[in-house]
Amino acid sequence: SAAITAAEAGARVALIGACTLGGTCVNVGCVPSKALIRAVESLHHARNAARFDGIEASARVTDWAATVAQKQALVEELRGAKYADVLPRYENIDYIAGHARFGDDGQLTVNGEVFAAGKVIIATGARPHVPQIPGIKSVDTLDSTSALELTELPTSMLVLGAGYIGVELAQIFARAGVAVTLVSRRGVLPEAEPEVSAALEGYLAEEGIRLIRFSGYERVSQHADAVRLFGTGGEELRAERLLLATGRVPNSDGLNLAAAGIVVDQRGGIEVDAHMRTANANIWAAGDVTGRDQFVYMAAYGAKIAARNAVAGEARVYDNAHMPWVVFSDPQVSGVGVSEAQARAAGHEIVTSVLPLDAVPRALAARDTRGLIKLVAEAGSKRLLGAQILAPEGADSIQTAAMALRAGLTYEELGDTIMP
Incomplete structure (x- = not known):
């Protein structure tokens, strides 16, 4: 979004990335998760058809690997349509595959070589958060990316975290036939209205999702047949797989931002002003790397503002007051x-x-x-x-x-x- 906006404003643009082309939404977020949500929704509708008198139906998963393959085909199709096939239309955008970071002198580098650029927009996104629970590094955990790539369904799963990611994934796997336990400290969707959270918690329980509140997490361990999670109150839960859904953290580490005079908050989010500008007057940031409003439409919106302000000298303001x-x-x-x-x-x-x-x-x-x-x-x-x-x-x-x-x-x- 930033590169195209800057190019349309007349700038010469280098789009630098070291990983898969495209953002979270198409590759590992909205598109794959919603594809699977719709798939298992068909199971739910069939199983509940009897709510209409005189109608019976049934449904089951016959080949989860095929369902996941269909999802992945859509991801790859949209990656081309939204990214790979779009860039060649802009003669003034060069896509550069490489690792970008700031050198100790504050200059931008790519693969260790100085890369001359008058203005820079950082849009490196975010990744799944790994909580600091003793033993977590010795456990074969899942996150929101790897869980959507599973080709075999486990018999049981602990989902740690009941925010929007945890709720969506817990329901996907429960409807697909996995025995799911949703574990959190603050309940389901704690940022929502209490009436909404309480009602949704009840509906999830009606679908067989077990809801457990822990005051804290003491440790986690891997055993031959199960992952075991221990709470600080002496509780113990076990399941075949453990899925971490405890939020996302900005991809700001490893960029050597301090050398460029860029300030980050406690969670690593790049601090920007209302114009998406960092503490460095020649550098802007947009999207999940800022640590706020982690939605694809807000990332694209912020990127356009950053690009127009950086390239065209405008003073557009980021406004999330009416963000649905x-x-x-x-x-x-x-x-x-x-x-x-x-x-x-x-x-x-x-x-x-x-x-x-x-x-x-x-x-x-x-x-x-x-x-x-x-x-x-x-x-x-x-x-x-x-x-x-x-x-x-x-x-x-x-x-x-x-x-x-x-x-x-x-x-x-x-x-x-x-x-x-």
Whole structure:
């Protein structure tokens, strides 16, 4: 995104990368995970067809390796369509395969050789986090990348972490027939509204996903037939595989950023100002390497701002106030704006509305009333401040709330809007 934007602005661009071409979304994130989510969703729908009187259906996994191969074929197709086939259209972009870092004198280098560049944008993304649990290095763990590449399903799995990655992956493998235990310190989707988190936790439990809270992790060990995880309270869990879903960390280490005067936060995220500029006036950063808003659309958005500001001398500002987000669990979780707790902490006098889906005729007709909708508004002005949706198609609905927030609509104006 940054390279194309800079090229279209007239710059001569070197796109430097040492790994697989393309970002997290196509290669190891959105595309492969959502392909498998949809695959196992077909199993769930068949198994629950009896909710309609007079209908019976069944489904099972017959060849998981084939399912994964189909997913990988899509990944490779989109890698070409979105990246490899696009770059040759720009004569002023050179793709350079190599390791870039800053030398001790602060100059950019590629494979150890000085590489002259007037402006630099760092967009090196992030990788799965490995928690500091004693014994973790001796265990053959899975992460969000390797788990989506498994061609054989284990009989049982511990998923460590119940954020959006942990929830999505736990449900994929549970629906595929794996006995899944979801382990966390703060419960399911702790950043979501409490009503949403509690409801989703119940739905996951109904699907057979075991939910365990640990106050802390004492150690983990590998045995011939199982991985054993011990909690600080004396608890012990065991399963065939352990999947780590404890977040992601920016790929900022190894770049020698300090030599270039670039500052990072405690988690390694490159600190940037509102214009995506680092502490070095000639260097910008965008995407997951900044440690915030780790969504593909926000990475592309930030990269375009960084490129325009770097190349065209503009002063565009990164604005995430109306950023919608989605967790592709089933039911899906989506949100935009502030939560009730965030609104109160900001000093707003608020009103809220929580509507369960059993009050929605469309959900009743589908015989699937899992979920709810929560709205947060300012009491005096009636202006909408935030919304969260837990529903089978919740991802498709949140953009309405995002546009309402961006337009400054009140909840009355939103209610008066005609929708099909």
